[in-house]
Amino acid sequence: MGLIPAITYLFLMFTFIPFMFLKYGGDNSTETHNSNGFKGLFPNSKLSTYLSCLLSLESMILLGLLDDLFDIRWRHKFFLPSIASIPMLIVYYIHFNKTSVLIPRFVAKRLPDYIISENSINLGWLYYVYMGSVSIFCPNSVNILAGINGLEVGQTIVITVLLLMNDFYYLVVGAGGNVDAYSIHMFSVCFLIPFLGISTSLLKYNWFPSKVFVGDTWCYFSGMVFAVVGISGHFAKTLMLFFIPQIINFIYSAPQLFGIIDCPRHRLPKFNKDDGLLYNSYTEYEGEGNKPLNLKLYPIMNFLEKLKLISLVKKQKGDKEIIIKSSNLTIINLTIIWTGPIREDKLCLTIMILQFAVGLTMLILRHSLAPMLFGFDNSWTMLNRFY
């Protein structure tokens, strides 16, 4: 039932429209957007961007709801977010159709001159594929790091807080009187603050012991909020930085997802009802119906175990050890390996703190390293070229 907060959010955003755009159109004239004075929060031309973002979000809710109802197959639902992002991309196409991305200076030097202009590369229609991928990536990332009470909602709160910190950095420090950069990050703040509000109230009910389960609708919706903010604010790359824990989770899961190691139906930690703690869940290689582990993988598994990146259960058989169980490859299980058996809410909190720490590091790196890589801090210099 992530549906209720999602719909609440939408109608909240509807009612924001007059406050955000009123001062421009208030004097009964459709020609007001011609004046260049900065009267309201946003010019009227931003209104269609805003509306297209809401359309994308609402489409995502509708599709997520259908998914919850009819259980669409995995390989189909993977692409649902790209359908929902169509309205936003189309309006982006009409309004800006600016398809350049900045690339690091040292890469730019190695590329031929005719595709490079001012450190950026024009991707053309590939840019829309890139944006479509961002909108597929975000919802599915949120969806993949899920399964224990509070984590689906908790991780979105962490990302929201990080994005807000990034926005406020520009609003307070970086914008330097530049109206466009100010406006673009104010736009993203307008999306994120209400979202933070509904997320925290949802977390109250979703926190262990959970009264409400959020379902796919919420995962898709919250992921789409990030995608919308990232795409409309032209900071998709910064957005990716805050998804690093999810990316690590995906890479860590890859051997099981792509079938190198056997993957059981559920990979969630096991709940032990005697002490109320969560224990690692294991993939078993012995017994009926279980595929044995490929012998070539033994040295890798043992090496990973030494790095504390996997937990193995071994058995002496004849003169050599064989691995009969290995912990499932998700970031949730990995955290349990480090902490030992743990209560569900503490586990969730630990993962959230880890995620926040990684994100904060990335945020600091982004504003200290980016000027070196790109030749300038693209806080507003880049944005100038978009408007």
Added chain:
Amino acid sequence: MGLIPAITYLFLMFTFIPFMFLKYGGDNSTETHNSNGFKGLFPNSKLSTYLSCLLSLESMILLGLLDDLFDIRWRHKFFLPSIASIPMLIVYYIHFNKTSVLIPRFVAKRLPDYIISENSINLGWLYYVYMGSVSIFCPNSVNILAGINGLEVGQTIVITVLLLMNDFYYLVVGAGGNVDAYSIHMFSVCFLIPFLGISTSLLKYNWFPSKVFVGDTWCYFSGMVFAVVGISGHFAKTLMLFFIPQIINFIYSAPQLFGIIDCPRHRLPKFNKDDGLLYNSYTEYEGEGNKPLNLKLYPIMNFLEKLKLISLVKKQKGDKEIIIKSSNLTIINLTIIWTGPIREDKLCLTIMILQFAVGLTMLILRHSLAPMLFGFDNSWTMLNRFY
């Protein structure tokens, strides 16, 4: 499952955006909408109106779906469309905020001067109540005239065709080179032609014998399409004319709806499986659990029967007749009184033809009488004042 065509329609409309708005924004500049040349179908400032209309439609689909899923109570779901119309009304408020309506000249003469200007009256915030009522009226009207195969979809097709005829009247005859009137009716045509397409294909499956049942989602969605077109095109009054059969149905049903006459749970015609025809259904006044008919209503009922507006079944009891059954008060039953027992598809066709005949008469009256009542044909003279 009216959901599938509704969603198809939405995504069709998304993909129309570039074709309708491209020529304006195609040269990578956000400032293009300042030029006054009529380059594309619509200026970019129309884009936000268009997007807000789509938002309203999508909200309606979402709410209609929730209604189908959770069976919201009647008195709550009556107001669902007004919630869905919020985005459209808000954008209307920002862009135009023109709240005058034309009133007939003979009424205007009797009103004090200070509220009248140029034959129109400024309703202020009441105008938004009026528009909200239109959006409540249309979906519920479609919903009330329902129950036999094909009728829900059939009636929307009839209204769509009538609206298209009205639009083409302006496009071909009435606009007279005026760009704004042309644009406003082209806008409505852009909504209606795709809608006609999905309705007819849905009708193919919904026609007797029906393979697909449409549910509330479709009724709300199609009603909202009309409301959106009427409100954004400033011809809500003309729209009302095409809903006259639904209004008559409501007035005719009123005695049962408001409890003057007993109202059974279902008032659909009875299907007789021996000859495959539909017969009138009756409200019974005799027998256990049935409230007898109020004696004061006897003369009215007998009068209505003489006008062939109701069908009564009487019984001799002592020296006077008593009414033991009367046909249910819906336009569907009324049609059966006129035609006698009839097959379901023929009944549906008869009602559609009646509806079309009434609508066509209204359309002709509207363009011949309106100039007399309002002092001029408001085909484009009125619209001029809106832009």
